[in-house]
Amino acid sequence: MKKRFIYVIDTPTESKELLVRDDELIENADGEIDCPLDIILHRYHMEWDDLIKMNTATVSLMQEDFRERKMIRTISFENLYYFHD
Secondary structure, X not given: OOOEEEEEEEOOOOEEEEEEOHHHOEXXXXXXXXXXXXXXXXXXXXXXXXXXXXOOOEEEEEEEOOOOEEXXXXXXXXXXXXXXX
């Protein structure tokens, strides 16, 4: 298995994995690998509203290969307040 990147969505009842394509990865100004979450959500026909409705606890960008999984960054939804018109 070659190195790949995924977003992991953790909810109280399940964990979902969204694959990140190589062309969706960017290197930010600090030289770190990143991928805008909204791009991945859009490709999977999801929006931020869906994450709220799923009672998402965290969304993590992970790097994965055949030996290990390494967390790049995590977004916690624990203290996130979302107001929708």
